[in-house]
Amino acid sequence: MNAVDGLGSQASGLVLPLLLLELGHSPGTAGSLATATALSGVVLGPIVAVPADRGRRRRLMTGSAALAALCTGVLALTCLGRPALWVVLALALAERLCAVVHEAASRGALVHLAPADELPRAAAGMQVGDQIALVAGPVLGGVLFQLARPLPFLADALSYAAAALGVRSIRTPLDTPLPERDSPARAPGASADRGPRGREAWTAWKAAVTAGVVTVGRSPVLRLVLIWTSTAGGTLTLLFYTALFRLGSEGHGHGAAVGGVLAASGAAGLLGALIAAPAVRRVGAGRLLTLSAWLLPVPCGSLVWADDAIGWGVAFAGISLLVPLVTVVLSSVAIASTPVDLQSRAAGVVGSVSALAAAGAPALAALMVTVGTLRTPVLLCTVLFGALAVYTQVRAPGLLRSRAGSAAGTGDGHE
Secondary structure, three states: HHHHHHHHHHHHHHHHHHHHOOOOOOOOHHHHHHHHHHHHHHHHHHHHHHHHHHHHHHHHHHHHHHHHHHHHHHHHHHHHOOOHHHHHHHHHHHHHHHEEEHHHHHHHHHHHHHEEEEEHHHHHHHHHHHHHHHHHHHHHHHHHHHHOHHHHHHHHHHHHHHHHHHHOOOOOOOOOOHHHHHOHHHHOOOOOOEOOHHHHHHHHHHHHHHHHHHHHHHHHHHHHHHHHHHHHHHHHHHHHHHHHHHOOOOOHHHHHHHHHHHHHHHHHHHHHHHHHHHHHHOOOOHHHHHHHHHOOOOHHHHHHHHOHHHHHHHHHHHHHHHHHHHHHHHHHHHHHHHHHHOOOOOOHHHHHHHHHHHHHHHHHHHHHHHHHHOOOHHHHHHHHHHHHHHHHHHHHHHHHHHHHHHHHHHHOOOO
């Protein structure tokens, strides 16, 4: 289900800028839409996480997927003609907002579907689905777009519909019972049937939204995850846009060069996702995280000497092979370290900070390339990966051992 949903999103996400360009609009229009959707996700994610953690996860996931299917289906119909810009932007933005809601609600679902000792394997399975979508989605979208403009959006609509039906078919409960401390009837000044109103309701809502921030701030393990995801996410985005600037400056054939780099990195990422769970079992989460952290600066640093698409493709493949190993470890420990009734909110905080870090990377890459050279952002990324390796070596082993000991002592990864 995760792979099908991601496949449709990757297919339509690739061709949306192509559609805008084909309709005669500027690249700046497509970029503005991407920025707007990214910033809206940063704001909307933590807010949607509150009802998701309060017993509405299944309804949010099902409803948002169904609405996204409707938006992309209507967009596919409009593409039969020549839609106005405002129609395309409104439908695309609505679909992205629905996708944000679905993602925010789904962040707390894995803990209900897998026991604590199976979390690495479950996280690895989700990574495999993401990587398959990342490799096959753009190819599928490009082929369908060449056949007919509506087809990629129709495929995305069908994938959203399949996701909605898939969520409804899951028999395992996905919703956490409402904790007594979050119950509206228990709030000061609340009536027994209607709950708090006015200032009390606003205070309770604000406290519920900020609970995720407090949870992440108080947990050393979640702070480790936050630092890793935000730093690595921004660094990878910076590298990606540096690759675009480097390969795009070669003139004719640069599109094929970028596609080759993405294909190599996607294939390597799929391999990394496939070996992640066995690697965690054999090496251990702490050792695997530390080893991957120390290896990441090597392919990144090799980009200093890369002069063509082959060099960039090999280096990106090396990075993409290691990143899923880190992601699986961090995802599993984050889920195990977060209370069940705060899963979506804590994950929303981490996701929003990571999105903000990545949002500034394109502008930073352009500035560094303009002021310095194409090697300047590469050197910065290598330094950042090196700093992450040192931080991981110092902090991660003790934190993960402490977490494992706590889980073993309580017999419950959530308390």
